Amino acid sequence: MENRVYKVLLAGEGGQGVQTIGHVLARAAFEQGLNVAYMPNYGVEQRGGVSLGYLQIGAGIIGFPKFSKADYIVNMRARAIERIIQYVDADTLYIYDSDLINNSELKNTNAQKLPIAATSTASSQLSPQIFNMILTGAIINELKVIERVYVEKALDIILAKKYKDKPQLRNFNKKALEIGAKLAKEAFSPVKKTSVLDSLDGNK
Amino acid sequence: MASKNTNNIITKQLLTGNEVALKGALVAGANFFAGYPITPTTEILSGWAKVAAKDKKLKFLQMEDETASGFAVIGALLAGKKAWTATAGMGHVLMQDPLALAESYRLPFVMYVGQRGGPSTGTVIYSQQELTLARYGGNGEGLRIVYAPANVSELYHYMQKAFDTAWKYRFPVIVLGDGYLSKTQTAVDLSEEVDVVKASPYFLNGQIKNMRNCFSTEDQLVDHLGFMFKEFAEASKEIVESESYRTADSEIVIFAWGSVGYAAKVAVVNLRNKNIKVGLFRPITMRPFDTKAAIKAVKKAKYIVIAESSAGHFGRIVRETLAQATDATYIRLYKPAEGITTEDIEEKILEVANV
Amino acid sequence: MSNPRFPKVVKTESKPSNFCPGCGYGIILKILGEVIDEMEIAPRTVFGIDIGCNLLAWDYFNLDTAQTHHGRVTPMISGYKMSQKDSVVIGIAGDGGLYAIGLQSFIHTAHRNEPVTVIGVNNSVYAMTGGQSAPTTFDHEVTDTTPDGKFTSKKPIFGPEMLTEFADEKAFLARGSVNNIPVLKSYLRKAIETQLAGNFSFVEVISYCPTNWKTNAEATIDFSKKLESIYKTGIISGK
Numbered sequence: 001m002e003n004r005v006y007k008v009l010l011a012g013e014g015g016q017g018v019q020t021i022g023h024v025l026a027r028a029a030f031e032q033g034l035n036v037a038y039m040p041n042y043g044v045e046q047r048g049g050v051s052l053g054y055l056q057i058g059a060g061i062i063g064f065p066k067f068s069k070a071d072y073i074v075n076m077r078a079r080a081i082e083r084i085i086q087y088v089d090a091d092t093l094y095i096y097d098s099d100l101i102n103n104s105e106l107k108n109t110n111a112q113k114l115p116i117a118a119t120s121t122a123s124s125q126l127s128p129q130i131f132n133m134i135l136t137g138a139i140i141n142e143l144k145v146i147e148r149v150y151v152e153k154a155l156d157i158i159l160a161k162k163y164k165d166k167p168q169l170r171n172f173n174k175k176a177l178e179i180g181a182k183l184a185k186e187a188f189s190p191v192k193k194t195s196v197l198d199s200l201d202g203n204k
Numbered sequence: 205m206a207s208k209n210t211n212n213i214i215t216k217q218l219l220t221g222n223e224v225a226l227k228g229a230l231v232a233g234a235n236f237f238a239g240y241p242i243t244p245t246t247e248i249l250s251g252w253a254k255v256a257a258k259d260k261k262l263k264f265l266q267m268e269d270e271t272a273s274g275f276a277v278i279g280a281l282l283a284g285k286k287a288w289t290a291t292a293g294m295g296h297v298l299m300q301d302p303l304a305l306a307e308s309y310r311l312p313f314v315m316y317v318g319q320r321g322g323p324s325t326g327t328v329i330y331s332q333q334e335l336t337l338a339r340y341g342g343n344g345e346g347l348r349i350v351y352a353p354a355n356v357s358e359l360y361h362y363m364q365k366a367f368d369t370a371w372k373y374r375f376p377v378i379v380l381g382d383g384y385l386s387k388t389q390t391a392v393d394l395s396e397e398v399d400v401v402k403a404s405p406y407f408l409n410g411q412i413k414n415m416r417n418c419f420s421t422e423d424q425l426v427d428h429l430g431f432m433f434k435e436f437a438e439a440s441k442e443i444v445e446s447e448s449y450r451t452a453d454s455e456i457v458i459f460a461w462g463s464v465g466y467a468a469k470v471a472v473v474n475l476r477n478k479n480i481k482v483g484l485f486r487p488i489t490m491r492p493f494d495t496k497a498a499i500k501a502v503k504k505a506k507y508i509v510i511a512e513s514s515a516g517h518f519g520r521i522v523r524e525t526l527a528q529a530t531d532a533t534y535i536r537l538y539k540p541a542e543g544i545t546t547e548d549i550e551e552k553i554l555e556v557a558n559v
Numbered sequence: 560m561s562n563p564r565f566p567k568v569v570k571t572e573s574k575p576s577n578f579c580p581g582c583g584y585g586i587i588l589k590i591l592g593e594v595i596d597e598m599e600i601a602p603r604t605v606f607g608i609d610i611g612c613n614l615l616a617w618d619y620f621n622l623d624t625a626q627t628h629h630g631r632v633t634p635m636i637s638g639y640k641m642s643q644k645d646s647v648v649i650g651i652a653g654d655g656g657l658y659a660i661g662l663q664s665f666i667h668t669a670h671r672n673e674p675v676t677v678i679g680v681n682n683s684v685y686a687m688t689g690g691q692s693a694p695t696t697f698d699h700e701v702t703d704t705t706p707d708g709k710f711t712s713k714k715p716i717f718g719p720e721m722l723t724e725f726a727d728e729k730a731f732l733a734r735g736s737v738n739n740i741p742v743l744k745s746y747l748r749k750a751i752e753t754q755l756a757g758n759f760s761f762v763e764v765i766s767y768c769p770t771n772w773k774t775n776a777e778a779t780i781d782f783s784k785k786l787e788s789i790y791k792t793g794i795i796s797g798k
Contacts, residue, residue: 023389026218026389027218030216030218030391035391036218036389036390036391037388037389037390038388038389038390039384039387039388039389040387041329041387043327043328043329044243044328061470061473062390062470063466063467063469063470063471063545063546064384064463064464064466064467064470064543064544064545064546065384065385065387065388065463065543066384066543066545067545067546067547068545068547068548069547236638236641236642238634238638263641263642265637265638265641265671267634267664267667268663268664268666268667269663269664271631271634271664272631272633272634272663272664272667273634274634275627275628275631275634275635275638275664276634276635276637276638276641277638278625278627278635278638279607279634279635279636279637279638279639279640279641279642280638280639280641280642282605282623282625282635282639283638283639283642283643283646284642284643285642287638287642301628301631302628302631304628305627305628305631309625405643406623407605407623407625407639407643408602408603408605408623408643408646412621412622412623413623413624413625414570414573414617414618414620414623414624415617415624415625415626416614416617416618416626417626417627417628418610418614418617418626
């Protein structure tokens with residue numbers, strides 16, 4: 001593997017599961033034997049404030065717990081945009097929940113955008129709360145360095161207690177990861193790429 | 205130091221800095237903790253409460269404030285417990301009261317601090333603004349040791365070492381981390397165990413002690429202080445630690461500490477690959493300060509870049525230390541209460557290198 | 560006057576003590592020493608001192624003794640006791656140390672039912688700093704900081720009574736006076752017994768401060784009687 005570190009910024013609102021995604025991905029990277037640093041970042045609100053997570057994964061050395069530019073951003077809330085805009089550059093891939101955020105809200109950047117209809121897909125196919133696992137599926141599809149099997153393993157570790165109480169949740173999550181990966185693939189397939197972006201933008 | 209083997213996950217665990225501080229203290233034999241919740245170090249308090257609930261040999265007091273926490277730690281130290289606490293920000297301010305007593309009584313008071321933004325309640329997140337407070341807080345002469353770990357692995361090492369240094373030399377020891385260090389979750393090798401000296405009680409040990417921190421005359425206090433200065437100076441020779449990384453031929457030397465020190469080290473690695481003659485001086489003991497090594501590190505320096513997440517707490521120490529040692533130009537990369545990334549440092553160095 | 564017989568636990572080499580002539584501390588400490596002797600607990604007793612005139616007692620006893628900062632004697636002895644269960648810890652502080660600067664620690668020590676003994680000396684002023692108003696300064700009392708008399712709050716702080724709100728029912732809370740040595744002695748003994756049974760104990764003692772009261776011997780007794788009329792002595796809580 002290439003000796004580099006991938007920088008992923010997770011953004012949303014407290015209570016949306018931003019930190020869950022971060023912990024799951026960090027655990028997955030760790031189980032896979034990659035170097036990893038994950039730093040949650042939020043204000044004093046227990047709920048509702050903008051919640052960020054700085055994730056660094058790869059075979060290279062990780063320096064500071066924070067970074068200046070993100071290779072990937074996963075966003076779940078429009079109001080997080082003003083906090084994340086400084087991390088966007090031309091090489092950033094911006095993944096967002098297109099049910100909750102209008103693409104046009106991330107202005108003046110050349111960043112490539114990947115809309116994922118996470119909330120509506122989760123509601124129609126699984127359960128609304130699971131939208132963050134659809135986004136997780138999308139990010140691991142793009143990130144390439146983390147294998148999905150390790151994400152599932154990470155979920156088994158982190159959600160052990162929940163899985164025991166609600167065994168069906170395990171399959172839901174597994175399915176959500178698959179759907180997320182599929183949505184990402186479709187969005188980036190050469191034929192569909194522009195049309196998907198356009199159609200989703202047009203919906204807003 | 206922790207293992208450099210990044211793939212050997214068998215001996216490694218995925219842990220936050222707060223979890224590692226707790227584990228380091230436990231491995232060092234800590235058996236008493238008193239504290240008060242404060243972000244970003246609360247998980248140390250609650251983590252200790254959980255282990256103490258299972259192991260009755262571990263004592264725990266959640267106190268009414270940080271001052272009381274520190275004085276409870278002092279009571280436990282007098283009884284011979286390896287007692288410690290953890291705090292941040294305004295709690296760190298309050299902790300200076302018991303720390304001053306610990307200095308006067310030469311108590312092995314161990315404290316982890318996760319610096320947060322200031323002044324006042326500031327942010328609950330991050331800064332390097334508590335350096336002066338850690339070094340010289342309290343009414344007195346700063347007779348304490350301050351370790352600054354650069355990353356979570358080092359935190360494990362220095363948390364253990366803090367107890368050894370404290371009990372060996374009987375000066376308070378602060379492990380000065382920051383909110384990012386506390387909250388960052390990363391892989392840590394927990395196989396290393398530092399040798400830590402045994403604790404022993406000050407009281408009820410067959411030799412009656414009447415201890416006072418209040419003296420009637422200047423002469424009495426001056427005697428007491430003079431003795432402590434002498435011992436602090438002696439101990440400092442053995443305690444002082446720093447890292448000079450690729451400084452021998454460096455025309456640009458970065459001075460940075462703690463988390464920023466590690467960011468700077470990675471920046472040096474990256475910049476050396478671009479053939480830029482840059483090095484790093486990173487103090488590990490912020491007090492005592494490794495003056496000799498700092499002076500040696502700037503022998504070839506034309507530029508000294510001071511990087512810190514404050515507006516000059518560290519820079520003042522650097523400039524005072526190097527006052528007679530160099531004619532190099534100082535460049536300040538000061539970002540008060542904000543992180544300084546590896547990229548920030550690389551960018552600044554490239555700017556300097558291209559002057 | 561014949562040489563008073565001192566308890567065995569009193570450290571003779573550091574005598575005479577530095578308390579002002581007529582100060583109540585000498586009486587309180589001597590009685591405490593007698594109780595420690597009689598209970599034969601000296602080898603396991605640790606003495607904690609606050610700031611205020613009590614700091615002069617740092618070498619009063621042949622006991623392991625530590626001064627703290629103002630108001631911090633209660634957390635220090637709590638930390639000690641938790642670390643050394645079979646010890647006897649006794650902390651002494653003034654009305655400022657317990658009812659002002661150290662109030663929250665004092666309350667929480669009682670609230671957590673720490674098995675420690677606290678002695679609080681009430682002379683209605685901050686004595687060591689020269690007689691400023693204390694939480695126990697009573698209505699119309701003239702002090703260094705209430706030169707026209709204290710009028711702002713007619714109700715002083717009643718320490719043991721206040722603690723009944725917070726303390727465990729097995730705690731011992733009492734107020735004695737240097738004017739009644741046998742009763743004060745019985746309270747101190749009861750307080751230590753309560754600690755040995757695993758519970759919090761507190762004895763407030765009405766004491767003399769002729770220096771700051773600016774009283775002669777007779778007027779000192781009168782002043783202390785006045786204090787006793789405001790602060791009723793007796794067992795407030797506990798058997």
